[in-house]
C-alpha cells in the first residue's frame with residue numbers, strides 16, 4: 166500500500182534522511198522505532214507531503230505522491246496524528262473533529278462518524294463544546310486520533326502516541342489502535358522511541374537510526390531483541406536476549 | 411447624562427472605523443502571520459473608486475453616482491479584487507519567507523497602490539458629496555442630537571462583526587479558517603485547502619476595508635491619497651493594544667482607541683487639543699508598558715480568530 170524508496174530529506178544543509186526505504190502492506194501495523202533525532206518524524210512528515218524529499222519517492226497505491234501538497238495527500242486517504250498532537254486548542258472538541266472531516270461532503274455520514282468517535286472516547290462526547298485546549302494530554306491524544314479518523318483514512322501514521330502519557334492511558338491508546346485495524350481494516354504506521362510496546366502491537370518493525378534504516382523485519386522474528394538492540398544503539402548488548410529498549 | 415451619551419456615540423463611531431480596520435488587519439495576521447501595511451492603501455483605493463479616474467481638481471462621481479446597493483456591491487468588488495490581486499502578486503510568492511519579508515512586501519505594495527492613485531487621480535485632495543443627507547441630525551433624547559450617519563456607522567460595524575463571528579464559528583469555511591490560523595500545517599495535513607482559506611481571508615479583509623472606505627468618505631466628504639494611512643496606523647495600534655492575534659482584542663482595542671481619542675478631544679484644554687494624538691499614543695505606550703501582551707490577550711487567547 167505504501168512504499169518509501171531511497172528517501173533523502175534535508176533541513177537546509179542538515180541531512181535528516183539518507184536513503185530510507187521500507188514498505189507497508191494493506192491492513193498491516195508497521196512500527197518505526199529509533200532514538201532521538203533518528204529521522205522518524207521527518208519520515209512521517211515526508212509521507213504526508215509536508216516535507217519534500219531531495220531524492221527518492223513515496224509511492225502510495227502504486228502512484229508517486231511525494232510531489233503532492235499535504236491536503237492532496239490527505240485527500241487520498243493518508244492521515245497523520247503528528248508528534249505533539251497539534252490539537253487546535255482554540256477550537257472546541259467538536260470543531261476539531263469537523264476540521265478532521267474537512268474533505269468530506271456527506272453531512273449525515275460525518276455526523277454518524279462523529280457519534281462513533283464519541284462512543285469510542287466518551288470523554289470527548291461529554292465535553293464536545295469545550296475548548297480542546299482544556300483537555301488533558303491523554304484526552305488530547307484521543308482527540309487527535311478521533312480527528313484523524315474523521316477523514317475515514319486508509320492509512321494512518323501516528324508519531325509517538327505514548328509520549329508523555331501514563332502507562333494505563335498508553336494501553337488504552339494501543340487497544341483503540343488495534344481495534345481500529347480489526348474493525349475498519351485501517352493500515353497503521355506507528356512511530357515510537359521504545360520498541361517494547363510497539364513490538365507487541367506491530368506486524369513489522371523498522372529500526373531507524375541516524376537517518377538510515379538499520380533493520381526491517383517481521384515483529385515475530387525480532388522478539389529475541391538482540392538484533393533490534395544492535396540496530397537501535399549501533400552496538401551489541403552483551404548480557405541477555407530480552408528486549409530492554 | 412445627555413452629554414455622556416453624546417460622547418459615547420462619538421467615541422463608538424470613531425472606534426468603529428478603527429475596529430473595522432483592525433479586524434481586516436487582524437484576520438490576515440491570524441491566517442498569514444502577515445502584518446498588512448497595505449491595508450490603508452486598500453481603504454484609500456476603495457474611496458477613490460467612487461469617482462471617475464481623472465487628475466482634474468473637481469471630482470466626478472462614477473460608481474458613486476449609482477444607487478446604494480449597486481454602489482456598495484461594486485466598491486466592495488473593486489477592493490476585494492485589489493486584495494486578491496495583492497495575494498496572487500505579492501503575498502503568495504512571499505508566503506514561505508520570513509514574517510519580516512512579508513511585512514516589507516506589504517509596505518512596498520502599499521506604496522505602489524498609493525502612487526498609482528496619485529498618478530491616476532492627482533495628488534490634491536478632492537471633495538465628494540456622497541449621501542450627504544445622512545448627516546442630518548436625529549434626536550435621541552432631550553438635548554441629544556447626533557448625525558444619522560454616526561448611528562449607521564455603529565450599526566454597520568456591529569452587523570459586520572456579528573456576521574464575521576457567525577462565519578467563523580458556524581460555517582465550515584470559518585472553522586477551517588480558525589484551524590488554519592492556529593496551526594496552518596496541521597490544518598493542511600487534515601485536508602483543509604490552504605490556498606482557498608487564505609484567499610477567503612484576504613477577500614474578507616478587502617470587504618472590511620471597503621466598508622471603511624465608504625463610511626469614511628460619507629463622513630468626511632474628502633478624498634485624499636493619504637486618507638487610509640492614519641486609519642491603518644490607529645487600527646494597528648488597536649490590534650497591538652488588544653493583543654496581536656486576537657480578533658476580539660482587535661475590535662475591543664479599536665473601540666478603546668476611538669473612545670480615548672474622543673474623551674481627550676472633549677476634555678483636553680482647547681489650546682492643546684490639536685495635539686490629541688500625542689496623548690493617545692502616550693496612553694498606548696503606558697498600556698503596553700503595563701501589559702506587553704495587550705489588554706485582552708490573556709482572556710481572549712483561546713478565542714484566537
Ligand SMILES: Nc1ncnc2c1ncn2[C@@H]1O[C@H](COP(=O)(O)OP(=O)(O)OP(=O)(O)O)[C@@H](O)[C@H]1O
Pocket residue numbers: 176179180181199200201202203204205206207208248358
Ligand atoms: N525543523 C527542523 N529544522 C532543522 N532540523 C531539524 C528540524 N526537524 C528535525 N531536524 C533534525 O533532523 C533530524 C531528524 O529529526 P526528527 O525530528 O525526524 O527525529 P525523530 O526521530 O523524530 O526524533 P525524536 O524521537 O526526538 O522525535 C535531527 O537531527 C533533527 O535535529
Ligand SMILES: [Mg+2]
Pocket residue numbers: 205206207248324
Ligand atoms: Mg520525532
